[in-house]
Amino acid sequence: MTPSSEKFLLDVRQAVRLARQPAVAIDSDLLDGDRLTDTFQRALLWLTPKCVEHYVPDDFADLPKDIREELDRAVAEFREAAAAVSPDEPATTKQGERGIEAFRWLVHSVRHAVVPEWREAAERVVQEAETWSAEWEWRTRRDTKEIRETLLGRYELPQLLVYAEQDLYVISPIARFLPGAKGAFDIAIQPSFSITSLYRDFDDRWYLHLGPGPSEGHREPWTRESFKASVEELKAAL
Amino acid sequence: MNRRQQWLERITAVAREYLAANTASELLRTELEGNPRFGSGRDWERRDGVAFSENLQATYIIRMYAVFEAGLRAYWRTHRNRDTRPSMEQLVRHAIPNQLFSQDCIDDADDVREYRNLLVHDIDEARAANPASFTMAEARRRLCSYFARLDPGWQ
Numbered sequence: 001m002t003p004s005s006e007k008f009l010l011d012v013r014q015a016v017r018l019a020r021q022p023a024v025a026i027d028s029d030l031l032d033g034d035r036l037t038d039t040f041q042r043a044l045l046w047l048t049p050k051c052v053e054h055y056v057p058d059d060f061a062d063l064p065k066d067i068r069e070e071l072d073r074a075v076a077e078f079r080e081a082a083a084a085v086s087p088d089e090p091a092t093t094k095q096g097e098r099g100i101e102a103f104r105w106l107v108h109s110v111r112h113a114v115v116p117e118w119r120e121a122a123e124r125v126v127q128e129a130e131t132w133s134a135e136w137e138w139r140t141r142r143d144t145k146e147i148r149e150t151l152l153g154r155y156e157l158p159q160l161l162v163y164a165e166q167d168l169y170v171i172s173p174i175a176r177f178l179p180g181a182k183g184a185f186d187i188a189i190q191p192s193f194s195i196t197s198l199y200r201d202f203d204d205r206w207y208l209h210l211g212p213g214p215s216e217g218h219r220e221p222w223t224r225e226s227f228k229a230s231v232e233e234l235k236a237a238l
Numbered sequence: 239m240n241r242r243q244q245w246l247e248r249i250t251a252v253a254r255e256y257l258a259a260n261t262a263s264e265l266l267r268t269e270l271e272g273n274p275r276f277g278s279g280r281d282w283e284r285r286d287g288v289a290f291s292e293n294l295q296a297t298y299i300i301r302m303y304a305v306f307e308a309g310l311r312a313y314w315r316t317h318r319n320r321d322t323r324p325s326m327e328q329l330v331r332h333a334i335p336n337q338l339f340s341q342d343c344i345d346d347a348d349d350v351r352e353y354r355n356l357l358v359h360d361i362d363e364a365r366a367a368n369p370a371s372f373t374m375a376e377a378r379r380r381l382c383s384y385f386a387r388l389d390p391g392w393q
Contacts, residue, residue, distance in 0.1 A: 179336065197338050
């Protein structure tokens with residue numbers, strides 16, 4: 001079941017998707033870009049209190065105090081700006097401007113709350129893979145990968161190359177937002193199409209999806225042994 | 239080659255065919271500029287040639303999406319062993335994706351479905367509703383990115 005904290009983040013993410021549509025591309029002198037932009041701004045579908053209805057301050061109690069307080073204030077400001085708009089009429093220009101400002105602040109605060117936590121979790125998983133690889137005398141090399149996500153924008157995470165028994169494996173971050181998970185990596189052997197998914201469940205634990213295919217496979221907690229099992233499974237698929 | 243790669247090839251083949259058609263469209267436009275009655279002996283008029291050029295990208299996006307849909311339904315039937323026929327929205331958004339699919343990858347592919355539906359129902363409305371509509375290259379990127387996350391064990 002999706003926790004309320006994740007529902008809140010997904011609602012904001014959905015609002016970001018709505019906010020970036022439609023993109024106003026004007027290539028004719030006959031069209032007034034400002035007027036069209038104004039028209040589209042009035043269709044501020046995302047400017048609704050529903051966008052933050054799943055926000056529960058306690059869900060973010062583990063965040064550093066300054067980030068938590070910033071998020072609290074940003075949500076309150078957005079809620080207020082959204083509540084000022086009548087549900088039956090388009091927002092006025094003034095309401096729209098206030099809403100856009102509040103929304104920018106909300107997205108900025110959410111990024112501040114999510115990216116460092118996700119980066120830390122990803123860093124921990126890569127460190128564990130490095131440690132276990134060293135125990136089996138597999139050489140590793142760190143790299144960085146740029147990720148781009150609707151809600152989080154561009155950011156970088158570590159990815160790990162593992163040379164195990166003459167084969168190259170890549171442990172590569174995919175995204176923070178996925179169905180039924182809060183972050184995932186691919187583990188892939190090169191050259192091959194085969195991939196094992198390493199993902200973080202809503203209980204904050206990491207799991208590997210082992211076995212053949214999405215319907216017949218099973219999940220195993222991310223441990224030294226399951227990591228080795230995933231490497232062996234990928235090797236067998238070569 | 240696994241079946242996933244075969245279907246990816248089919249999707250990209252439509253995209254390549256579009257490039258060829260686009261070149262043909264440019265040649266036709268040049269021909270029509272010099273000879274507006276070029277099509278008259280072949281049962282079509284200048285305006286039909288203009289419409290052909292204007293609608294070319296939309297036509298190929300619809301075709302490419304049809305290949306994507308056929309591939310996804312084949313995956314559902316033969317690899318997931320399901321005899322149901324969910325809507326494409328249900329299939330793309332919920333039935334098929336697992337933790338291998340980022341939410342952005344799912345949304346990107348589903349945006350193409352929505353755009354394709356607009357094109358099928360009313361091309362002019364689609365253009366008006368979405369001024370920054372998809373290019374063929376962008377639609378291909380989105381559909382192939384999604385398809386590439388399907389299980390490679392599909393034989």
